[in-house]
Amino acid sequence: MKSVKVAGMVLCLAFCGLFLPQMATAQIAPEAAIRAVLESQQKSWNDGNVDVFLEGYWRSDELTFSGSSGVARGFNAVRERYKKSYPDRQTMGKLDFSELEIRILDKGANAALVLGHWHLAREKGDVGGVFSLVLQRFPDGWRIVHDHTSVVTPTDSH
Secondary structure (H helix, E strand, O other): OHHHHHHHHHHHHHHHHHHHHHHHHHHHHHHHHHHHHHHHHHHHHHOOOHHHHHHHEOOOOOOEEEEOOEEEEOHHHHHHHHHHHOOOHHHHOEEEEEEEEEEEOOOOOOEEEEEEEEEEEOOOOOEEEEEEEEEEEEOOEEEEEEEEEEEOOOOOOO
């Protein structure tokens, strides 16, 4: 009887050791992969490389970006918007993303919503705001399929 209990415990531990890490990874992996996309974007921005920053976006005519100047449709339009708005390193400043909230939108973990804050530290004056991103998982990784970024002007609390 004692050997049956020991064998049962060994099988249980083997099961847990084989399958629980995979189950945990399935739960954690999408969020970690999305964070990696945003961290890569932040780094490439701070290196002054808009083209590498844009690798986080879906290279499609269906990509959309909504901001204060309206809606840009398609990867080329989004790229042109960034290059026009941030023509040099001084204008780009140092980017920081914060207060990220990632919510997986489907059971297959192929779509996600990300909410967060952005801040640019610049010599000519800091600027920042909020954003919401819709990301989709493609065979080559997670990409932003829609970006809505807004500038938020700090209010005087007096």
